[in-house]
Amino acid sequence: MEWGCHDLTCRRGEAVVLERVTLALRAGEAIVLRGPNGSGKTTLLRTLAGLTPPVAGTVGFGADLVAYGGHADGLKDQLTVSENLRVWADLYGTGRDGAERAAAAYDLAPLAERRAADLSAGQRRRASLARMVATGRPVWLLDEPTVSLDAAQVARFAAAVRAHLEAGGAAVIATHIDLGLGAVREVDVSAFAARRAVAVAHDPFAEAVE
Amino acid sequence: MLTLLHRDLRLALRAGGGFGQALGFYLIVATLVPLGVGPDRATLAPTAPGILWLGALLACLLSLDRVFALDREDGTLDGLVPAPLPLEAAATAKAAAHWLTTALPLVVVAPGLGLLLSLPAQAMPWLAAALLAGTPALSWIGTFGAALTVGLKRGSLLLSLLVLPLYVPTLVFGADAVRRAAQGLDPAQPLLLTAAISLGCVALLPFATAAALRINLR
Amino acid sequence: MSLSDRIWAWANPRKFMALSGAILPWAWGLAALCLGVGLIWGFAFTPDDFRMGSSVKIIYVHVPTAFIAINAWFMMLLASLVWLVRRHHVSALAARAAAPVGLVMTVAALATGAIWGKPMWGTYWAWDPRLTSFLILALFYVGYIALWEAVESPDAAADLTSVLCLVGSVFAVLSRYAAQFWNQGLHQGASLSLDAEENVADVFWQPLVLTLVGFGALFVALVLQRTRTEIRVRRLHSLKARARAEAPA
Numbered sequence: 195m196e197w198g199c200h201d202l203t204c205r206r207g208e209a210v211v212l213e214r215v216t217l218a219l220r221a222g223e224a225i226v227l228r229g230p231n232g233s234g235k236t237t238l239l240r241t242l243a244g245l246t247p248p249v250a251g252t253v254g255f256g257a258d259l260v261a262y263g264g265h266a267d268g269l270k271d272q273l274t275v276s277e278n279l280r281v282w283a284d285l286y287g288t289g290r291d292g293a294e295r296a297a298a299a300y301d302l303a304p305l306a307e308r309r310a311a312d313l314s315a316g317q318r319r320r321a322s323l324a325r326m327v328a329t330g331r332p333v334w335l336l337d338e339p340t341v342s343l344d345a346a347q348v349a350r351f352a353a354a355v356r357a358h359l360e361a362g363g364a365a366v367i368a369t370h371i372d373l374g375l376g377a378v379r380e381v382d383v384s385a386f387a388a389r390r391a392v393a394v395a396h397d398p399f400a401e402a403v404e
Numbered sequence: 405m406l407t408l409l410h411r412d413l414r415l416a417l418r419a420g421g422g423f424g425q426a427l428g429f430y431l432i433v434a435t436l437v438p439l440g441v442g443p444d445r446a447t448l449a450p451t452a453p454g455i456l457w458l459g460a461l462l463a464c465l466l467s468l469d470r471v472f473a474l475d476r477e478d479g480t481l482d483g484l485v486p487a488p489l490p491l492e493a494a495a496t497a498k499a500a501a502h503w504l505t506t507a508l509p510l511v512v513v514a515p516g517l518g519l520l521l522s523l524p525a526q527a528m529p530w531l532a533a534a535l536l537a538g539t540p541a542l543s544w545i546g547t548f549g550a551a552l553t554v555g556l557k558r559g560s561l562l563l564s565l566l567v568l569p570l571y572v573p574t575l576v577f578g579a580d581a582v583r584r585a586a587q588g589l590d591p592a593q594p595l596l597l598t599a600a601i602s603l604g605c606v607a608l609l610p611f612a613t614a615a616a617l618r619i620n621l622r
Numbered sequence: 623m624s625l626s627d628r629i630w631a632w633a634n635p636r637k638f639m640a641l642s643g644a645i646l647p648w649a650w651g652l653a654a655l656c657l658g659v660g661l662i663w664g665f666a667f668t669p670d671d672f673r674m675g676s677s678v679k680i681i682y683v684h685v686p687t688a689f690i691a692i693n694a695w696f697m698m699l700l701a702s703l704v705w706l707v708r709r710h711h712v713s714a715l716a717a718r719a720a721a722p723v724g725l726v727m728t729v730a731a732l733a734t735g736a737i738w739g740k741p742m743w744g745t746y747w748a749w750d751p752r753l754t755s756f757l758i759l760a761l762f763y764v765g766y767i768a769l770w771e772a773v774e775s776p777d778a779a780a781d782l783t784s785v786l787c788l789v790g791s792v793f794a795v796l797s798r799y800a801a802q803f804w805n806q807g808l809h810q811g812a813s814l815s816l817d818a819e820e821n822v823a824d825v826f827w828q829p830l831v832l833t834l835v836g837f838g839a840l841f842v843a844l845v846l847q848r849t850r851t852e853i854r855v856r857r858l859h860s861l862k863a864r865a866r867a868e869a870p871a
Contacts, residue, residue, distance in 0.1 A: 207775050209863060245485050246622045260486050266479025270411070272418035284407035285487045325483070393867070398711045399860040403853055404639040548789065552769065552782050562772050566786065569761040570793045576800035594803070601796065612789050619781040 196220050197259065197333055197364060199242060202251035203392065206237040210249055210396045213388040217381065219333070219364045224355060224375055227368040229383035235368035236264075238383060239335045242366065249396055261286070261331035263339060267322035271311035275302055275321050278310055279328050288330040296328035299354045315342040323351060327358070334358065334365040340373070349374065405493045408484075412501030422470070426463040426506045427513060433459035434517040445522045452521035453531070453582035459517075460510045460535055461571055464542040467506045468567065469560040471498055471550040472617070481554075481621060495613035496606075499540075499547035507539035523586060530585035530595070537599040538578035544605040544613075545570045551616035574601050633710035635853050642846045649843035656836030664829035671826075680738045682830060686837035688731035691759065694724030694841065698766070699791050702784035712853065714780035717787065718770050719848035723841060725763035732756050751801040758797045762790050776856065 202215040211234040219225060227235045240246045242253055243262035269278045276297065283292035297303055300320045310318065319342050326334045334355075340348050352374045355365055367373070368383075394400040416423040437455050441447055475481045475498075484494050514535050515528045523531065549567035553559035581594040632641055664682035671678040701717035704710055735753060736746040747753065769786055773779035 208777055208859075209867075240482075243482075243486055245482060258486075258488060262482055262486055264479050264482050266477065266482065268479040268483045270415055270478065270480075272415055273411070277414075281407060281411045282483065285484070285489060287488055329487075331486070390864075390868070393864075397860050397863075399635060399853070399856045400864075401636060403635045403857050404643070552786060553772070555778070556772050559772070562768055565768050566765045569758060569765055569797070570790070572758055573793065573796040573800040576797075576804045580804060597803075609789070612785055616782060616785055619778050619785070622778065 198254045200252050200254065202238075202241065202253065203249040203388070203396070204234065204237050204241045205246065205249050205396070206234065208397075210388045210393045211237055212383070212386045213392045215251070215386045217366070219366065221332070221362045221364055222359045224359055224365040224367060224378045226373065226375075226378050226380045227366060227383050228370075228380055233384040233387065235383050236337055238386075239264075239337050239366065239368060243335050255333050259331060260333045260335055261326050261329035263323060263326050263334065263336045265337060265341075267318050268325055269310040269318060269321055272309065274307050274309055275313070276306040278321060279324055282325045283328040283330075286329040286331065288328060292328045292330050296324040296326075299327045299357065300324040300350060316344060316347055319343055320347060320350075323354070327354065332363045334363065334367075336365060336367045336369075338368060338370075340369060340371055405489060405497045408489070408494055408497040409501050409504075412498065413504060416501070416505040422467065423505055424509070426467050427509045429466060430459050430463040430510050430513065430517065433462065434520055438521065449522045449524065449586070450583075452518060452523040453527070453579050453586060455521060456514055456517060456523070456531060457535075457538075457575055457579040457582070460507070460514065460539065461542060461568075461575060463510055464502075464507055464539065464546055465564055465567060465571075467502070468546040468550045469553070469563055471502055471547055472554040473550070473559075476554050476620075481617065485618075485621060491614035491617055492610045495547060495551065495610040495617065499544045499606075499610070499613070502547060503540055503543035507535075507543050511535040511539060523582075526588065527582055527586040530591050531582045534578045534581040534591070534595055534598055537581075537595060537602055538574045539602075541574040541598075541602040541605045542571060544602075544609045545574075548609050548613045548616065551613040551620065554617065555620040574598060577601065630708070630710070633704075633708070633712050635712055635857070638712045639850060639853060642850055646843060646846050646850075649839050649846060653836050653839035653843055656832050656839060658836075660829045660832030660836050664826075664833060668826055668829060675741070677738055677741045678826070680734050681826065682833045684731060684734040684738060685830060686834045687727045687734065688756070689834060690837050690841045691724055691728040691731050691756065694720050694727060695759065695762070695791070695794070697845075698724065699787055702787040705780055706784050706788075711780075711856070712849065714784065715852040715856070716845060716849045717783070718780075719852055720845045721763055721767045721770070723844045723848070725760060725767065727837075727841070728756055728760045728763060732760065749805055751798075751805055754801040754805070755798045758801070759794060762794055766790065776859070 196218060198216070198218040200216050202212070203210060204212040204215065215238060217225060227238065229235055237246065239262065241248050242255060243260055244253070245262070268282070273281070276293065279293040279296045279302075280290070283289055283296065286292070297306060300323060302321060302324055305313065305317060305321070310321065313321065319339075323339055326336070340351060343351060348371070355367070355373070355375060358365065434455065438448055441451070472481065485491065511532055514531050518528055518531050546567055549563050549570070552566060553563045556562065577594045577598040581591040581598060584591040584594065632638055661682055665679050668679065670676045698717040698720050701713045701720070705714040705717065732753070735756075739748065740746050766783055766786060769783050770779050773782055
């Protein structure tokens with residue numbers, strides 16, 4: 195299996211920020227997105243997830259292949275951890291089985307009956323990352339997944355990603371730290387920064403109007 | 405779709421879900437109006453259908469700004485877009501959840517409030533019927549309004565400004581059905597028109613709601 | 623280049639500015655001429671109506687503003703559709719520009735109607751279906767304008783207001799029929815139709831057509847002027863954004 199995007203131009207709000215983004219992603223492979231704040235990592239991930247339509251180019255993930263984990267954790271305070279995971283598993287059609295696999299991958303069984311509101315920030319993050327497992331989708335798109343995780347939990351996250359890759363999945367991860375995933379492809383997003391000419395070409399008010 | 409509906413119902417019923425607030429608001433409106441206009445049956449009875457409809461409409465309105473705002477803040481909406489469920493179906497589920505948790509309880513208590521406002525007894529079943537027929541329109545229109553304003557920081561006043569004009573036909577036909585019943589006339593025609601508006605809203609508005617959501621999630 | 627391509631080419635901001643700049647003086651001129659002649663003719667040189675007296679002369683403002691009030695919404699609907707289908711920015715900006723003009727025309731029609739209503743019906747306001755529909759139309763304009771003002775991203779604002787305009791149009795029509803159903807009113811039928819003789823006598827009719835053309839030209843002129851302003855605002859934003867992007871970090 196091979197996925198990816200070809201010659202993608204991405205927009206954040208009205209501004210074109212990325213151009214000529216071509217990524218190829220094979221089953222079992224992970225790409226780590228690097229780049230300073232504001233370089234367009236989130237924009238690229240949201241475009242790949244189908245949340246933001248690309249200005250030009252093609253995204254080679256069918257919408258039914260990806261799972262997107264953004265800054266917000268997608269958990270409901272009033273529901274318990276297991277209920278939260280079950281909702282996501284049901285929404286993506288993996289059912290009880292998916293929710294249980296998700297809880298196992300992040301060792302959430304001890305927290306299963308805890309309401310999400312009562313979790314610490316790190317525990318919330320784990321439950322949020324477990325949603326990716328619950329979706330059963332092959333391509334994970336993760337935006338700063340390790341925020342508020344301690345070293346041991348980062349290792350657990352890395353283990354979950356490795357297991358996902360070994361099972362034939364793939365992942366695109368935007369992060370600043372070293373995840374310890376072993377040999378991964380690192381892509382610096384700032385290499386795709388849109389040139390002025392491209393930004394101008396997609397701005398209908400770029401030329402003098404009178 | 406049922407997953408989402410089930411989740412929203414559970415959230416509403418859990419502590420802090422706000423279930424019953426709209427109901428309390430409706431009760432207060434029905435209590436305050438006689439205090440304002442006087443206890444005279446002769447003035448209360450003719451205005452009762454309008455007050456009961458207006459109260460239901462405002463009670464629905466007040467709970468709208470949380471329909472999508474919470475799901476957007478916590479990232480649930482981002483997760484819904486790649487999900488196999490079409491966004492139109494998600495919009496339908498959200499509107500249905502709003503109707504079940506907010507509007508349906510209003511329908512149930514409305515005849516009781518009708519007693520407080522000296523609504524003639526023969527109009528009671530028609531009051532319940534008209535609200536039952538019309539409140540889906542309120543929920544579905546309101547969900548559309550909520551989708552339009554979901555990206556805004558202080559959207560709740562704007563939401564009222566957008567949604568209330570859209571409520572006009574439902575209010576007119578729905579209240580007219582009750583008024584006719586109270587006067588001993590046949591309420592069937594406005595009642596059917598109310599139901600027609602609701603059916604139209606349920607069938608078509610989710611498409612507009614989903615379009616607005618997609619725009620706001622970009 | 624096919625004919626339709628040539629027509630759509632005018633949706634380019636630069637070409638639109640050139641075209642609208644050329645039309646604008648003519649539109650203003652036509653508006654001034656028609657309104658000047660039509661209003662003076664109507665107010666000073668038409669006889670009083672045998673039933674309504676001199677109060678009838680307010681139709682020279684009332685009817686055209688009401689006509690524009692409704693048609694401005696149609697224009698916005700059309701412009702919104704063009705934006706949604708063809709993504710021409712000028713179209714979205716024209717819809718935005720037309721809304722406040724439409725609102726003012728709606729309020730003017732309501733105000734002149736109220737002034738006329740006092741001597742005729744003995745009241746400034748009655749919950750007549752036509753009056754009610756216009757009041758509701760004013761609310762739709764207010765909501766539409768408020769949504770434009772509230773959304774920061776101009777493209778998202780254009781998309782959202784267009785969707786609102788489509789949905790709102792359906793509900794505006796529904797409201798119109800609801801108001802009719804709700805209260806059969808006092809208002810006379812349409813003042814102008816093809817068999818005009820039974821509605822308004824010729825002496826009133828001719829200056830009325832002039833003022834209608836005048837208000838139409840005024841609407842075109844105002845919308846073009848406002849669209850030009852909106853285009854300049856967008857151009858300014860574009861320049862600022864570029865300056866920000868090129869500034870040394």
